[in-house]
Amino acid sequence: MEKFEKLSGVAAPMPMINIDTDMIIPKQFLKTIKRSGLGVNLFDEMRYDDNGEEIPDFVLNQPAYRDAQILVAGDNFGCGSSREHAPWAIKDFGIRCVIAPSFADIFHNNCFKNGILPIALPQEQVDLLMDEAQKGANARIEIDLESQTITTSDGETISFDVDPFKKHCLLEGLDDIGLTYEKSAAIDSFETRSAAERPWV
Template sequence: MDKFTTLTGVAAPLAIDNIDTDMIIPKQYLKTIKRTGLGAGLFAEMRYREDGSEHPDFVLNKPAYRKASIIVGGHNFGCGSSREHAPWALLDFGIRCVIATDFADIFYNNCFKNGILPIKVAREDHAKLMDDAERGANATLTIDLHAQEIRGPDGGMVRFEIDAFRKQCLIEGLDHIDLTLVEASAIEAHEKKAAAAHPWR
């Protein structure tokens, strides 16, 4: 998992409440277990017309936001079914941070496991950040995970809270498998000791 320390990038405004996981990555893209290639299906039903052409009014199709690495979403982001393909699709597109007033629990947890930082902010701070995002590519946000700060283009700053363990995992780039491998030598020693004590196993 890539480390997350500081991110400076374009923030795409997606002012829609209750964006569910089927909106993030529609069901027809769930046939794969690969984490790559899903960026093409991100928000597919909003990004594309029925003939497959891009819908010019959708935010990620606008020139200013094609390389967005941050999304400022609405309330209850990531609700619906518990599909890990949703953070996979966001990450494959290039999104490393989602800011919202609230998240569905499973999606929120899945983000951390896949190297995406989901940030919960108060409604008044959310309004300021949405305003920043609506300015387009000339106004970027900086996410400083160490300091737990979001800095806007005009010098404004919003602080956010995050669980200390999850924060450290993102900073060090450790997913659950990596966390297990950190203890590989202790696990191997335990297995050898157990095998010696119980050779009939």
């Protein structure tokens, strides 16, 4: 998994509440078990019309936000079903951080497992960053995970909380498999000892 240390990028504003996982990646795209290739279908029903043409007014179709790496959204982001395809699609599009007043628990945990930093902030701070995002490509937001700070283009700094263990995993680029590999020496030692002590197994 790619490490997350610092991120400086354009933030796309999506001031909608209750953006659920079916809105993030509709059910017809859940057949794949690959983590790549879903970015083109991110927010599919809001992003394209019935003929598959881009809807110009949708934020990620606008020139200023096509390469957005940060998403500023409304309350209860990622609610609905527990599909892990939702963070897969977000990451594949290129978004590494989602900022909202609150997140659904399962989506929140799935983000960390897929290299995405979800940041929950009080509504007034989200509103400030939403205003910042409305400035488009001229305003870049910087996120420093180590110091747990967000810096706006005007130099204003906002602090955020993050679970220490999840922070460690993101900084080191460790998903569940990576965490297991960290213990590979201890696992090998155990298997060697177990084979000597219980050769009949």
